[in-house]
Amino acid sequence: MEELRVGFIGTGRISDLHALEYLANDRARIVAVCDKNYDLAAKRGAAWGVRPDRIFTDYHDLLALPDVDLVEILLPHHLHYQATLDAAAAGKHISLQKPMALSVQEADEMIAAAEKAGVIFKVFENFxxxxxxxxxxxxxxxxxxxxxxxxxxxxxxxxxxxxxxxxxxxxxxxxxxxxxxxxxxxxxxxxxxxxxxxxxxxxxxxxxxxxxxxxxxxxxxxxxxxxxxxxxxxxxxxxxxxxxxxxxxxxxxxxxxxxxxxxxxxxxxxxxxxxxxxxxxxxxxxxxxxxxxxxxxxxxVGWEHSFINSTRHFIDAYFAGQPPSLTAWEGREILRxxxxxxxxxxxxxxxxx
Ligand SMILES: NC(=O)c1ccc[n+]([C@@H]2O[C@H](COP(=O)([O-])OP(=O)(O)OC[C@H]3O[C@@H](n4cnc5c(N)ncnc54)[C@H](O)[C@@H]3O)[C@@H](O)[C@H]2O)c1
CATH class of the missing domain: 3.30.360.10 (Dihydrodipicolinate Reductase; domain 2)
Incomplete structure (x- = not known):
């Protein structure tokens, strides 16, 4: 069966809830993690079954892996812009936590970079x-x-x-x-x-x-x-x-x-x-x-179900070739x-x- 191989960039507070559906879904697997805090990345990586040689502190190392299809970018907001540009340049599909950027101008540049690279770019919204x-x-x-x-x-x-x-x-x-x-x-x-x-x-x-x-x-x-x-x-x-x-x-x-x-x-x-x-x-x-x-x-009614459903929707959309929700353009409008x-x-x- 075709599989979506996911790398996490940022394994902070919210990453646990992002992992839930990837761990449960037969069509997806978390294959690499990165956090500038190595201990945190290693702890989450071990819990999610990630090989020790795929735990990084520099996300460029994760982006260099050929067998990562999609990155989940879960970083503080001011880092969303550069991490998205770098992920697009590496040819990775992108799921980026909200808000996509600090300005509409940044958002436009990120969308243009993803379009140029031909990668899927979605803004993660769970509510x-x-x-x-x-x-x-x-x-x-x-x-x-x-x-x-x-x-x-x-x-x-x-x-x-x-x-x-x-x-x-x-x-x-x-x-x-x-x-x-x-x-x-x-x-x-x-x-x-x-x-x-x-x-x-x-x-x-x-x-x-x-x-x-x-x-x-x-x-x-x-x-x-x-x-x-x-x-x-x-x-x-x-x-x-x-x-x-x-x-x-x-x-x-x-x-x-x-x-x-x-x-x-x-x-x-x-x-x-x-x-x-x-x-x-x-x-x-x-x-x-x-x-x-x-x-x-x-x-x-558990709040975690909003994450599970959002991720499941994305995996389904990915394999069906359908647009995800939020598309980057929708994320841009909500940012505006x-x-x-x-x-x-x-x-x-x-x-x-
Ligand atoms: N959907 C929701 O309900 C929800 C809830 C909380 C957070 N969020 C969003 O998720 C994102 C992350 O929030 P959080 O609460 O997990 O924050 P956090 O501070 O807990 O986690 C961010 C992680 O990024 C790491 N980091 C910082 N700079 C880095 C770098 N250059 N390279 C690698 N790792 C780096 C930090 O060490 C930290 O572990 C934000 O966009 C936030 O708005 C969404």
Whole structure:
């Protein structure tokens, strides 16, 4: 059977969830890993069955291997641009974690490099593959709420005794503008929320944002609280509220955060009631229509399933010769959307896309 041979560039916090489907899927195999932290690369490599002579600290060594078909680039944001150019020059297909770059100009150069090299280039986005989100989309497409008019997304972070370990180095670059490209909540994690808005409503025409600033430790300023509002085509609107509540204790196995979505249509309302965690003790998808409440619980709700589904979709698309989601062009549009919010918050003006 034909096999997709994968090399990981960056084996930090998120790499565990990327590995899950590659390890489970008969048509894919992780064949090499690289991290500038050798011990980390060796630990993950051993756990994923990678040969010791295929564990690197310089990703150029991994790119030189002829039997790597695809690279998963899981690096801090400021390194996405060069690593993508190098991977394309080495003729590797590319799956790049979001956000694809720090600027639209970088994104355009990356797309041009991948097109010139004739390699597949996708931006990894998992929230649109979260099973409750996919169920809500299917219900909307089946006409259950009529025509969608508005979307509200709420993202609430706090603290948790059972959250996973995030090493201090993984936070440090997120609080550095030149490395992250924006704040940890509205730009980094926010990419997922802009993707959700795009997934349900299409690309916005106009964006307006207030992004607050809260110092949570000396030198660490969180971009919270924040409100971003969007105008979509055909008289449709949306908003994102981001808030960190330092003493809000959450139940999660991943980040100490939870998300909710509410979409209102011409004849009904649908809610996705959870994301990273489980704040509200209600079914993951709830639909109101015609004086009735319908609930949907027959789906996996662990956040890891969004990664498993996203990777499985990509492996299927790869072997079927179909475009992946997100294509690099879609990733570019979502980056443009997210950057518009940063610009609006800076200038105090609405930004037209
Ligand atoms: N989809 C999601 O929900 C989600 C969640 C977390 C992170 N992410 C994204 O995943 C990416 C990585 O984030 P993370 O949380 O794993 O960060 P991290 O800091 O935990 O991991 C990054 C790794 O890259 C390594 N590294 C840095 N420079 C390197 C270089 N030049 N060569 C080789 N290795 C190098 C670091 O040693 C580190 O282990 C980012 O794009 C982030 O936005 C996405």
């Amino acid at each position: 649109i593959f979260y099973p409750p989100v996919q169920r809500a989309k299917a219900l909307i497409e089946a006409g259950e709420i009529g025509d969608p008019l508005t979307i509200r997304i709420k993202s609430n972070s706090g603290t948790s005794p059972n959250m996973w370990d995030v090493p201090p180095e993984a936070w440090a670059w997120r609080f550095t503008q030149e490395q992250c490209g924006g704040g940890p909540l509205v730009f980094d994690d926010g990419h997922h929320k802009f993707s959700l808005a795009w997934y349900f409503m299409g690309l916005a025409e106009e964006v307006h944002a207030w992004i607050g600033a809260t110092e949570i430790a000396p030198g660490f300023v969180l971009d919270s609280p924040a409100i971003v509002s969007w105008k979509f085509s055909n008289n449709r609107y949306g908003s994102l509220e981001v808030v960190n509540s330092p003493e809000l204790v959450l139940d999660t196995q991943h980040y100490a955060q939870d998300d909710r979505i509410e979409i209102t249509g011409t004849k009904g309302v649908i809610w996705v009631t959870r994301g990273h965690g489980k704040m509200m003790d209600v079914p993951p998808v709830v639909l109101y229509r015609d004086r009735k409440v319908m609930t949907y619980s027959d789906m996996p 959307f997210a950057l518009a919010a940063q610009e609006s918050a800076r200038t105090g003006q609405a930004v037209r896309l």
